[in-house]
Every structure is written in structure tokens, then in C-alpha cells.
Amino acid sequence: MSTRLPTLAVVGATGAVGTVMLDILSSRENVWGEIRLVASPRSAGKRLTVRGEEVEVLPLAPEVFDGVDVAMFDVPDEVSKEWAPVAVEHGAVAVDNSGAFRMDPDVPLVVPEVNAEQARNRPRGIVSNPNCTTLSMIVAMGALHRSYGLTELFVASYQAASGSGQEGIDVLHDQISKVSSDRTLGSRAGDVRSAVGELGPFPAPLAMNVVPWAGSLKEDGHSSEEMKVRNESRKILGLPDLRVAATCVRVPVITTHALAVHATFGTEVDAGAAREALAGAPGVVVQDDPANAEFPTPADVVGTDPTWVGRIRRSVDDPTSLDLFLCGDNLRKGAALNTAQIAEVVAREFTGS
Amino acid sequence: MSTRLPTLAVVGATGAVGTVMLDILSSRENVWGEIRLVASPRSAGKRLTVRGEEVEVLPLAPEVFDGVDVAMFDVPDEVSKEWAPVAVEHGAVAVDNSGAFRMDPDVPLVVPEVNAEQARNRPRGIVSNPNCTTLSMIVAMGALHRSYGLTELFVASYQAASGSGQEGIDVLHDQISKVSSDRTLGSRAGDVRSAVGELGPFPAPLAMNVVPWAGSLKEDGHSSEEMKVRNESRKILGLPDLRVAATCVRVPVITTHALAVHATFGTEVDAGAAREALAGAPGVVVQDDPANAEFPTPADVVGTDPTWVGRIRRSVDDPTSLDLFLCGDNLRKGAALNTAQIAEVVAREFTGS
Numbered sequence: 188m189s190t191r192l193p194t195l196a197v198v199g200a201t202g203a204v205g206t207v208m209l210d211i212l213s214s215r216e217n218v219w220g221e222i223r224l225v226a227s228p229r230s231a232g233k234r235l236t237v238r239g240e241e242v243e244v245l246p247l248a249p250e251v252f253d254g255v256d257v258a259m260f261d262v263p264d265e266v267s268k269e270w271a272p273v274a275v276e277h278g279a280v281a282v283d284n285s286g287a288f289r290m291d292p293d294v295p296l297v298v299p300e301v302n303a304e305q306a307r308n309r310p311r312g313i314v315s316n317p318n319c320t321t322l323s324m325i326v327a328m329g330a331l332h333r334s335y336g337l338t339e340l341f342v343a344s345y346q347a348a349s350g351s352g353q354e355g356i357d358v359l360h361d362q363i364s365k366v367s368s369d370r371t372l373g374s375r376a377g378d379v380r381s382a383v384g385e386l387g388p389f390p391a392p393l394a395m396n397v398v399p400w401a402g403s404l405k406e407d408g409h410s411s412e413e414m415k416v417r418n419e420s421r422k423i424l425g426l427p428d429l430r431v432a433a434t435c436v437r438v439p440v441i442t443t444h445a446l447a448v449h450a451t452f453g454t455e456v457d458a459g460a461a462r463e464a465l466a467g468a469p470g471v472v473v474q475d476d477p478a479n480a481e482f483p484t485p486a487d488v489v490g491t492d493p494t495w496v497g498r499i500r501r502s503v504d505d506p507t508s509l510d511l512f513l514c515g516d517n518l519r520k521g522a523a524l525n526t527a528q529i530a531e532v533v534a535r536e537f538t539g540s
Numbered sequence: 541m542s543t544r545l546p547t548l549a550v551v552g553a554t555g556a557v558g559t560v561m562l563d564i565l566s567s568r569e570n571v572w573g574e575i576r577l578v579a580s581p582r583s584a585g586k587r588l589t590v591r592g593e594e595v596e597v598l599p600l601a602p603e604v605f606d607g608v609d610v611a612m613f614d615v616p617d618e619v620s621k622e623w624a625p626v627a628v629e630h631g632a633v634a635v636d637n638s639g640a641f642r643m644d645p646d647v648p649l650v651v652p653e654v655n656a657e658q659a660r661n662r663p664r665g666i667v668s669n670p671n672c673t674t675l676s677m678i679v680a681m682g683a684l685h686r687s688y689g690l691t692e693l694f695v696a697s698y699q700a701a702s703g704s705g706q707e708g709i710d711v712l713h714d715q716i717s718k719v720s721s722d723r724t725l726g727s728r729a730g731d732v733r734s735a736v737g738e739l740g741p742f743p744a745p746l747a748m749n750v751v752p753w754a755g756s757l758k759e760d761g762h763s764s765e766e767m768k769v770r771n772e773s774r775k776i777l778g779l780p781d782l783r784v785a786a787t788c789v790r791v792p793v794i795t796t797h798a799l800a801v802h803a804t805f806g807t808e809v810d811a812g813a814a815r816e817a818l819a820g821a822p823g824v825v826v827q828d829d830p831a832n833a834e835f836p837t838p839a840d841v842v843g844t845d846p847t848w849v850g851r852i853r854r855s856v857d858d859p860t861s862l863d864l865f866l867c868g869d870n871l872r873k874g875a876a877l878n879t880a881q882i883a884e885v886v887a888r889e890f891t892g893s
Contacts, residue, residue, distance in 0.1 A: 343696030343800035345750045345789065360723045363748070367720030370713045373794025379839035390833035391840070395716070397698045397791055397798055399835050399851050399865040408811065408830060408853040417856060430857040434800035434865055436698065438750055439792055441726025445750055447696035447787035449802075458761065477761060480743035482752050486732035487744070498752050500761040503770060504783035512752040512787055 192220035193256035193537040195530065196279065198270065200224035200235060200244055203353040204261040204284060208523040209237045215527060218534045225251050252277035256537055257530045260284060261522065275312035282529045284316040284522055286411075289419060291315075296422045298322065299528040300470040301329035306532045314529050317423060318415040319521030320344055320401075320435060323444040324513045325423055326494045326520070330468035331461060331509065332424055335452035339430040342416055345438045345445040346401055347485060350517050351388040356441055358387030362394035363439070389437060398437040410435055443485035444517040451508045458501045461509055465496050470520070475499050483514040491516060492524055545573035546609035546890040548883065549632065551623065553577035553588060553597055556706040557614040557637060561876040562590045568880060571887045578604050605630035609890055610883045613637060614875065628665035635882045637669040637875055639764075642772060644668075649775045651675065652881040653823040654682035659885045667882050670776060671768040672874030673697055673754075673788060676797040677866045678776055679847045679873070683821035684814060684862065685777055688805035692783040695769055698791045698798040699754055700838060703870050704741040709794055711740030715747035716792070742790060751790040763788055796838035797870040804861045811854045814862055818849050823873070828852050836867040844869060845877055 197212070199205045205226070212222060213236075222237055224244045231246035245251050247270060252258060258274035260267045260283045267285035274281045288294040288311070295305040296315045306314050317325065323344075328337065348359035362383040372378050373395050383392040391398045402411030417431035438445075466473045474483050475497040483495035494515045502508035515521055550565070552558045558579070565575065566589075575590055577597045584599035598604050600623060605611060611627035613620045613636045620638035627634045641647040641664070648658040649668045659667050670678065676697075681690065701712035715736040725731050726748050736745040744751045755764030770784035791798075819826045827836050828850040836848035847868045855861035868874055 341694045341802045343787075345698070345791070356726075363716060364720045364723075367717045370717075373709075373839075374842060376840055376843040391835075391837045395793055396837050396839040397793060398837055399798070399800070400830055400833070404831050407856075408828075408851065409856065410830070414856075430855075432802050432855045432857070432861065432863050434696075434802075434851060434863055436798075436800060436865070438698070440748055440750060445752070445789075447752070447789060447800075449694045449785050449787075475761070477753055477763070478757050480753070482744075484744045484749050484751055486726075486749040487729055489727060490729040498761065498787060502783075502785045503760075503762065503767075504785070508785065510785050510787055512789070 192218065193534050194221045194223065194254055195219045196223040196225055196251060196255045196258040198225040198247060198258060199261035201226045201230040201233060202261055203349055203356065204518055204522040207518040208259065208261060208527065209235055211519065211523050211527050213238050218531055218538065223251060223255065249273050249277065252279050255279040257282060257533050259526050259530055261526065271313050280309070280533050281313045282316065282526055282533065283313055284526050286318065286415065288313050289315040289317065290422065296419060297529050298325050298329070298423055298525060299532055300326045301423055303532050306529055314533065316526045316529060317419045319350055319517040320346060320412060320444055321416050321419040322521045322525055323494065323515035323517060324446050324448060325420060326468065326470045327465055327496050327513055328450065329424060330464055330471060331450060334461070334464045335454050335456055337424065337426065337429060337450060338453050339451035340420065341449040342433040343447045344433065344435045346435060347440040347442045347444055347517055348393060349442040350401065350444065355388050358385060358389065359393050359439060359441060361385065362392060366394045393437060393439050396439065399434065401435045401437055440485045442516060442518055443489040443514055444521060445485055445512065445514045448511045448513060449502065449508060450511065451505065455506045456501055456509050458499050458509070462499050470494060471496060473497070482512060485514055488514040489516050492519055494520060545571065546887050547574045547576065547607055548572045549576040549578055549604060549608045549611040551578040551600060551611060552614035554579040554583040554586060555614055556702055556709065557871055557875040560871040561612065561614060561880065562588055564872065564876050564880050566591050571884055571891065576604060576608065602626050602630065605632050608632040610635060610886050612879050612883055614879065624666050633662065633886050634666045635669060635879055635886065636666055637879050639671065639768065641666050642668040642670065643775070649772060650882050651678050651682070651776055651878060652885055653679045654776055656885050659882055667886065669879045669882060670772045672703055672870040673699060673765060673797055674769050674772040675874045675878055676847065676868035676870060677799050677801060678773060679821065679823045680818055680849050680866055681803065682777060683817055683824060684803060687814070687817045688807050688809055690777065690779065690782060690803060691806050692804040693773065694802040695786040696800045697786065697788045699788060700793040700795045700797055700870055701746060702795040703754065703797065708741050711738060711742065712746050712792060712794060714738065715745060719747045746790060746792050749792065752787065754788045754790055793838045795869060795871055796842040796867055797874060798838055798865065798867045801864045801866060802855065802861060803864065804858065808859045809854055809862050811852050811862070815852050823847060824849060826850070835865060838867055841867040842869050845872055847873060
């Protein structure tokens with residue numbers, strides 16, 4: 188086993204997640220030799236800063252993977268589907284943040300705090316990073332599952348605009364600017380819809396509104412986002428029979444997803460013990476003192492790495508259930524950070540550490 | 541039984557709910573003789589329009605109830621607690637929209653589409669109007685309960701600023717205005733908190749944020765709003781053993797509460813049949829075609845009377861559960877409209893209709 192530092196390629200370096208990835212690569216302990224930045228030909232040639240150095244963005248092509256040990260993909264599903272196997276053919280391990288391979292039985296779906304060991308069992312040379320909504324809760328739910336044995340999960344999400352990428356961020360800023368000057372808005376049907384202008388990636392106005400839809404239409408009226416929360420939670424936790432119901436809703440927040448969770452376990456739970464289990468879990472911060480206005484909110488959590496948990500209560504009518512409110516930065520732990528953590532797990536195979 | 545039109549007093553005529561009440565009294569079929577408007581001495585003397593006529597607001601005092609048949613109260617709990625019994629002593633039936641009497645076993649808690657008959661059984665002369673969050677879903681849940689027999693309810697709310705009254709509306713407009721000019725906001729921890737200025741009635745910034753708190757702290761970390769959803773749903777539906785878990789969250793919407801609901805029944809459910817039961821229920825509109833971006837959102841529902849229901853799905857992992865998304869205008873059906881409907885039920889006793 189060599190001890191040279193592995194070479195990393197970041198594919199999709201100029202997108203919303205890619206931008207956060209460069210920040211994360213610059214602030215975490217460095218485990219990488221060369222870092223190559225890659226994007227669509229349209230963005231190639233830009234110079235971006237990573238680890239304090241300017242690096243020129245290369246256009247996506249097979250030869251950018253020559254000599255690459257780990258290739259991260261922060262790109263749309265169809266780009267990952269085509270190019271992750273190309274990276275693998277060139278000898279790289281692909282760590283993919285798209286939905287292209289997550290439910291492939293030959294591709295592990297990894298959250299290092301929950302199932303790091305699965306990153307080493309990758310028949311296709313690919314490791315998948317979960318969906319951002321699943322990631323906003325799964326580290327905390329993994330800790331509670333280890334304590335009590337999870338049997339059922341109901342999730343209602345409060346998802347940020349940046350889950351729809353840079354376009355989502357831009358459109359929400361535009362809409363907020365358009366509704367801000369008229370103090371009569373929000374009291375008559377349709378007045379916000381008339382005021383916001385372009386809907387962008389959202390199917391309804393997002394400023395001064397909430398929109399019960401994210402993703403595409405799947406069987407029986409469920410959205411793709413809701414099915415991802417169910418299927419990915421089951422796969423990550425290794426609970427193929429877990430009962431999950433999710434309703435995914437977009438809210439006018441720039442970045443950081445929040446979730447209200449009702450979780451049922453195989454045994455009676457205690458809120459104090461649950462709080463301790465969560466406080467002791469890696470990657471989780473408990474903020475839970477409502478008498479002093481202490482609970483996580485997206486505005487305070489954005490830009491931080493952990494999953495924040497508050498409002499931890501035993502359900503009034505069911506001693507085997509907990510009610511919680513969780514927040515996680517959907518671009519950091521929900522995307523770039525978890526991808527970086529997976530890549531670091533893989534990097535240890537090269538450095539032997 | 542006389543056939544004269546009964547006299548109505550509207551106490552709290554100048555508040556956020558009172559303003560909507562005057563609009564509702566002006567647009568519904570008129571069942572009232574004199575309408576007297578009453579408010580705190582601070583607001584007395586104002587002239588407000590109801591049924592196309594200017595009416596001077598009277599200061600709250602015992603004599604304003606002389607000759608009043610029905611007195612509506614849209615005022616804080618402590619004002620109702622003191623003054624509703626005064627109205628009753630003067631011979632009026634009090635219809636109270638505060639939390640003061642809702643759980644009193646001698647005060648019926650009425651939603652006319654669900655349990656109108658209970659308005660006539662009022663040992664204390666008082667009928668209570670439910671909390672706005674409960675009202676945003678209970679008409680729809682009552683219809684589904686009649687079809688399938690409700691056994692368990694999980695609710696996550698998306699509650700509008702106007703649930704905290706006119707101050708909530710004003711503060712949210714102020715905050716939106718303050719965050720609208722800086723397009724970098726929302727990506728760094730605390731930057732929204734620094735920008736929004738006054739928090740007003742909310743324990744955290746509401747613009748570009750969601751806040752998992754409404755009301756006051758109750759036992760075991762639950763909020764008063766969450767306990768109201770549980771206790772009032774049980775009382776209205778006549779289901780003292782119903783299992784309810786609620787997480788109540790404020791969102792940056794001016795008016796109209798939304799809820800994600802996971803409801804479990806005593807029998808298997810079918811989404812199509814549930815949709816038909818809801819479509820046939822009075823006070824409910826089904827808007828459920830996500831392929832064509834048809835689902836209720838607060839921006840479209842605000843200012844309308846019904847409970848709007850969409851995203852109607854049978855849970856993937858439980859054939860006895862439905863997942864839904866509901867919206868109701870918290871100042872109309874959630875407050876003023878339901879109060880007016882109760883008052884009309886009582887008015888029929890005077891007119892014999």
C-alpha cells in the first residue's frame with residue numbers, strides 16, 4: 188500500500204453544491220494530493236480557489252480522470268449516469284451525489300456516521316451519497332435506532348430553495364424582492380402569485396408561501412423526493428421493512444432543510460435518555476430548551492456541519508414514539524460535506540491511515 | 541318563539557380576526573338585526589363598515605350587552621375569561637374564539653360541518669370556537685373519520701404569521717422588507733438573524749426561516765399549540781382516546797395555515813374513495829393533480845372559506861393510513877368564519893329557521 192496522497196477530481200465544481208465543496212475541501216484536514224476541478228465545457232476555463240490556490244476548471248472529458256483516485260460527482264442524474272462509469276474505467280472510485288445509483292444493490296449508500304464500513308464494498312466502483320432531505324435527519328435517526336430500534340417514521344419536510352440548485356436560490360431572492368415593497372400582499376387569493384414573477388424550478392410561488400411538492404411524480408401520487416426519503420432511509424439503516432411516510436414541502440428558506448419527525452420504536456422511549464443519546468452521537472448537536480427559545484432553525488444552522496436536533500418529546504399518547512424537529516444544511520451535510528466524508532473514507536485506503 | 545332578527549355584538553372588532561369578521565358578516569346571508577361593534581376603550585370611537593354601513597365602535601363595558609342575543613369574542617384569553625360571562629349574565633349567548641373555555645366540559649367546542657348539534661347544549665351559555673390550527677384540518681378529518689374511523693393522527697404544521705395577530709403580520713412584512721435587499725443572505729449562520737430587526741411575537745426570525753414554536757411551554761416540552769391540536773381534535777370528533785402527535789412550526793406566510801397530516805384509520809383506505817368522500821363533504825375542496833401543479837398552497841387559498849385538501853395518498857407501507865396536505869385561511873375558517881357559522885346556528889334558535 189502506497190502512502191502518496193490520492194488525487195481527487197471534483198466534477199460539477201461550479202454548481203451550488205460544488206461551490207460549498209471547495210469551501211469544505213479548503214477547511215477540513217487535507218487528505219488529498221492534486222485536486223482537479225471539472226465542469227461542463229460552458230464553465231471550463233474559470234479559475235476557482237481551493238485550499239488557498241487558484242485552480243483552472245477543466246471541461247468534462249474522459250482524460251480528466253487519468254490518474255484520478257477518487258472522483259466526486261455533484262451533477263444531475265443523467266450526467267452522473269454517463270460519467271461515473273467513465274471515471275471508474277479510468278481507475279477512480281466514484282463518489283456520486285446524484286440519484287442515479289442510490290438504489291442500485293451493487294452501490295453502497297453511505298453516511299459515514301451511520302454505515303461507513305459499507306463504503307469499502309462497492310462492486311461497481313461507485314459509492315452513492317444520499318438525497319439531501321434524507322441526510323438532514325438520518326445521522327440523528329441512526330443514533331436513536333441504535334438506542335431503541337426504529338420501526339416507523341413519519342416525516343414532514345421544510346425544504347430550502349437551494350435544494351433546487353443555484354436557480355432555486357436566485358429565484359427565491361428575486362421573489363422576495365418582488366413581494367417586499369407591497370405590505371398588503373398575502374391576504375387575498377392570488378396576490379402573491381401575481382407579484383412574484385418567474386416561478387423558476389418551483390411549481391408555485393415560493394416567497395410568502397409553502398409548496399407541497401419537490402421532485403417528479405411517482406406511483407400513487409407520491410413525489411420522487413418522498414420516495415427517496417423512504418427508500419434511502421431503509422437502505423442506509425439496513426431496515427428493509429421500515430414503515431416510512433413522508434410529505435415533502437418547499438419553504439421560502441435559502442439553505443438548510445428542516446424536518447418534523449414522528450418516530451416509533453420497538454421499546455418505550457424516554458425524552459431525557461434520547462436527548463443524551465443524540466448529544467453523544469457524532470455529527471449531532473442537541474439544541475433543546477424552548478423556554479429560552481433554544482431550538483434549531485434554518486437561519487441559525489445554515490453554514491454549519493452537524494445535524495441539529497430540538498423539540499425532543501415523548502409523544503403524549505404513545506410511550507414508544509418520539510417527536511423531534513431537525514435542521515441540516517442541505518448543501519453541506521446534505522450534499523458536499525457527506526460526499527467529502529465518504530471520499531475521505533475511501534482516501535484512507537490509499538494512505539493506509 | 542319570536543321571529544325578530546337577533547342582535548349581535550362583535551367584541552374585538554378592530555383586531556386581525558375582527559377585521560375579517562366584518563368582511564364575513566357583510567358577505568354572508570344576513571341573519572342579524574342590529575350589529576354592535578365593541579373593542580377596548582383605546583379603539584372605541586373608530587367608525588368601521590359592516591353590511592355597507594358605518595358603525596361606531598363602542599368601548600367594552602357591561603351595558604354594551606344590554607339587549608344582545610349573541611356576543612362574539614375575538615379577544616385574548618384573559619379578556620374572554622372576564623367578559624364572556626358578563627355577556628351571558630346580560631342574556632346573550634357568548635361565542636368565544638379564545639382558548640379560555642375550549643376544554644371546559646360545560647362548554648361545547650363546535651365546528652358546524654362536524655358537530656353543529658352540540659352548539660345547542662351549552663350549560664354555561666358559552667360556545668367555544670376551536671384553535672385556528674385545529675380548524676385548518678378538522679372539517680376534512682371529520683369527513684374521513686365518518687368514512688373510515690380515525691385512530692391516529694400525526695400533524696406537522698406550516699403556520700402563518702397572522703396566527704399571532706396584526707403584530708405578527710406587521711413584523712413579517714417588516715422582516716421581509718429588511719432581508720429583500722441583500723441577495724447574499726441565507727447562506728451563513730446568523731446573517732438573517734442580524735438582518736431582520738425586531739422579532740416581535742416570534743422567538744426567532746421568521747423571514748427566510750421556519751420556527752418550530754407557537755404558543756407557550758406545556759408539560760414535557762410540548763407547546764400549547766401542539767396540545768390544543770391534540771385536545772381539541774379529540775373533543776370535536778368525540779374521540780377521547782384518539783392518538784395525536786403534533787409538531788407546530790411557524791413559516792414566513794402572512795395568512796393561511798397549512799398542515800401535513802398522516803392519518804391512520806380502523807380499516808383499509810383507498811385514495812380515490814377518500815378523495816370522493818372529501819369532495820362530497822361540505823366546506824372542503826379537493827385540489828389534487830400534482831402532474832399539473834394542482835395542490836393547495838397558502839398563497840392561493842388565503843381569503844377563501846373552505847378547507848383545501850391535496851396530495852391525497854395511501855401510505856406506501858400502511859394500507860390503513862392516508863397522507864394529505866391541507867390549507868385553511870386561519871383568519872376565516874380558522875377563526876372568524878367558524879365563529880360566524882356557530883353564531884348563525886345559535887341565531888336560528890331566535891328566528892326559528
